[in-house]
Amino acid sequence: xxxxxxxxxxxxxxxxxxxxxxxxxxxxxxxxxxxxxxxxxxxxxxxxxxxxxxxxxxxxxxxxxxxxxxxxxxxxxxxxxxxxxxxxxxxxxxxxxxxxxxxxxxxxxxxxxxxxxxxxxxxxxxxxxxxxxxxxxxxxxxxxxxxxxxxxxxxxxxxxxxxxxxxxxxxxxxxxxxxxxxxxxxxxxxxxxxxxxxxxxxxxxxxxxxxxxxxxxxxxxxxxxxxxxxxxxxxxxxxxxxxxxxxxxxxxxxxxxxxxxxxxxxxxxxxxxxxxxxxxxxxxxxxxxxxxxxxxxxxxxxxxxxxx
Amino acid sequence: xxxxxxxxxxxxxxxxxxxxxxxxxxxxxxxxxxxxxxxxxxxxxxxxxxxxxxxxxxxxxxxxxxxxxxxxxxxxxxxxxxxxxxxxxxxxxxxxxxxxxxxxxxxxxxxxxxxxxxxxxxxxxxxxxxxxxxxxxxxxxxxxxxxxxxxxxxxxxxxxxxxxxxxxxxxxxxxxxxxxxxxxxxxxxxxxxxxxxxxxxxxxxxxxxxxxxxxxxxxxxxxxxxxxxxxxxxxxxxxxxxxxxxxxxxxxxxxxxxx
Numbered sequence: 001x002x003x004x005x006x007x008x009x010x011x012x013x014x015x016x017x018x019x020x021x022x023x024x025x026x027x028x029x030x031x032x033x034x035x036x037x038x039x040x041x042x043x044x045x046x047x048x049x050x051x052x053x054x055x056x057x058x059x060x061x062x063x064x065x066x067x068x069x070x071x072x073x074x075x076x077x078x079x080x081x082x083x084x085x086x087x088x089x090x091x092x093x094x095x096x097x098x099x100x101x102x103x104x105x106x107x108x109x110x111x112x113x114x115x116x117x118x119x120x121x122x123x124x125x126x127x128x129x130x131x132x133x134x135x136x137x138x139x140x141x142x143x144x145x146x147x148x149x150x151x152x153x154x155x156x157x158x159x160x161x162x163x164x165x166x167x168x169x170x171x172x173x174x175x176x177x178x179x180x181x182x183x184x185x186x187x188x189x190x191x192x193x194x195x196x197x198x199x200x201x202x203x204x205x206x207x208x209x210x211x212x213x214x215x216x217x218x219x220x221x222x223x224x225x226x227x228x229x230x231x232x233x234x235x236x237x238x239x240x241x242x243x244x245x246x247x248x249x250x251x252x253x254x255x256x257x258x259x260x261x262x263x264x265x266x267x268x269x270x271x272x273x274x275x276x277x278x279x280x281x282x283x284x285x286x287x288x289x290x291x292x293x294x295x296x297x298x299x300x301x302x303x304x305x306x307x308x
Numbered sequence: 309x310x311x312x313x314x315x316x317x318x319x320x321x322x323x324x325x326x327x328x329x330x331x332x333x334x335x336x337x338x339x340x341x342x343x344x345x346x347x348x349x350x351x352x353x354x355x356x357x358x359x360x361x362x363x364x365x366x367x368x369x370x371x372x373x374x375x376x377x378x379x380x381x382x383x384x385x386x387x388x389x390x391x392x393x394x395x396x397x398x399x400x401x402x403x404x405x406x407x408x409x410x411x412x413x414x415x416x417x418x419x420x421x422x423x424x425x426x427x428x429x430x431x432x433x434x435x436x437x438x439x440x441x442x443x444x445x446x447x448x449x450x451x452x453x454x455x456x457x458x459x460x461x462x463x464x465x466x467x468x469x470x471x472x473x474x475x476x477x478x479x480x481x482x483x484x485x486x487x488x489x490x491x492x493x494x495x496x497x498x499x500x501x502x503x504x505x506x507x508x509x510x511x512x513x514x515x516x517x518x519x520x521x522x523x524x525x526x527x528x529x530x531x532x533x534x535x536x537x538x539x540x541x542x543x544x545x546x547x548x549x550x551x552x553x554x555x556x557x558x559x560x561x562x563x564x565x566x567x
Contacts, residue, residue, distance in 0.1 A: 058528045269535075271354065
């Protein structure tokens with residue numbers, strides 16, 4: 001049996017497959033459908049300082065090869081997350097690693113969430129969300145080099161836990177933003193959040209999504225995610241978590257060969273909750289077939305042929 | 309509520325029941341075992357079916373048999389329902405369920421089901437269940453045109469109830485809407501499922517007669533289990549609540565009915 005474990009962010013991940021933020025709630029919702037403690041880990045729904053009501057419907061719609069969503073970061077807020085959601089994760093996820101996705105309107109918001117959580121048990125670290133396309137200020141930090149740098153430095157000063165920054169694809173060069181995060185003290189990067197998109201109901205001549213635009217996810221964005229992971233990983237020496245359209249071991253291996261140390265499975269869960277288990281099995285099967293001992297041996301192991 | 313199950317179900321039967329409308333029976337004992345009227349199942353063809361529209365679709369459970377069979381009413385609206393309705397006996401469907409909050413059937417009232425279009429589906433199950441409990445149940449079922457009326461013989465077979473048919477063009481059953489000319493003297497529990505304007509009219513009817521009403525709502529859905537928070541409806545308190553886990557059945561007083 002292939003060894004799928006990966007050591008990074010000061011911890012061992014029993015497999016490189018995590019569930020992506022926003023697609024697995026706070027874990028409990030999928031408890032009867034996914035063997036959560038047998039996967040690498042999960043990233044929670046975003047947690048903000050105050051509860052957020054979210055956007056009006058429609059919030060989701062299908063598009064070829066994926067979906068578009070504009071949930072608007074609806075979440076229970078820091079206090080209820082700590083009292084209602086985190087205890088379940090602490091009790092039930094002993095071997096899988098938990099990252100808490102953190103979002104805020106201002107640097108003070110992010111700081112308050114991280115400070116509020118930092119002494120709690122039951123999670124490894126944070127995924128800092130600077131890349132939500134579905135709220136007015138969702139990509140404020142993710143697309144402003146100075147604001148991003150200051151935010152990561154501020155949070156770095158607050159916690160010794162792993163800080164992973166989830167990047168937006170919506171910048172001219174993701175490598176620039178990846179380096180900013182690394183220099184500001186981030187321990188890792190998640191690449192990528194959804195792409196901004198829009199669908200129109202031509203009969204009604206109205207946007208399909210209540211928020212007008214939304215974030216596109218699913219297999220449709222896989223090649224962009226692989227490319228941006230490759231670019232981000234090439235720009236930094238901290239680990240990168242690859243995200244975007246993964247639904248098989250082969251999809252995950254594209255990200256890993258491009259330089260991702262871990263991957264996240266998101267929208268595919270909606271098609272089949274067994275997706276993360278299938279992805280893990282696919283990676284293991286590949287490793288056995290190619291006689292690869294450790295996942296780490298595959299990270300960034302892409303060969304780009306010399307041009308004649 | 310029993311936690312949902314993910315299972316492959318084998319299609320046993322597919323029959324055309326009206327224009328663009330099919331009745332599909334699937335063998336899936338693990339989901340059938342705990343299914344309640346008003347609950348739904350996400351139906352899809354799985355990750356390896358790359359030709360499929362991406363997301364699975366929610367369907368009210370239309371029937372449940374003790375041998376593990378589940379029945380679904382499928383009408384073709386778009387690419388997803390077209391793909392699913394093309395399955396035939398021997399094909400497998402990926403199923404997630406049973407999901408959501410079922411109808412709550414009070415012991416002390418008769419039941420009147422108000423069904424608009426494919427909103428008939430949950431009431432096939434309600435009808436069969438109420439009959440087996442020897443409860444009085446009426447199914448008032450409306451369509452725009454007669455060619456879309458789900459085979460009344462099949463309704464009788466599934467539920468044992470003679471449906472009170474209405475069509476807007478009068479080509480089958482009584483001409484009119486499901487809320488027209490109802491005998492509500494025995495102060496029944498109203499249940500409604502159908503398009504939004506119909507649900508609004510049912511809510512007005514319930515308020516006018518001071519009758520209890522439960523509605524089964526439909527909104528675009530992603531996961532079906534409460535994680536993506538895509539399928540929200542507005543609560544009476546002004547909060548977005550999930551139709552998948554907090555619904556799809558709501559007491560009418562739990563919802564905001566503003567336009």
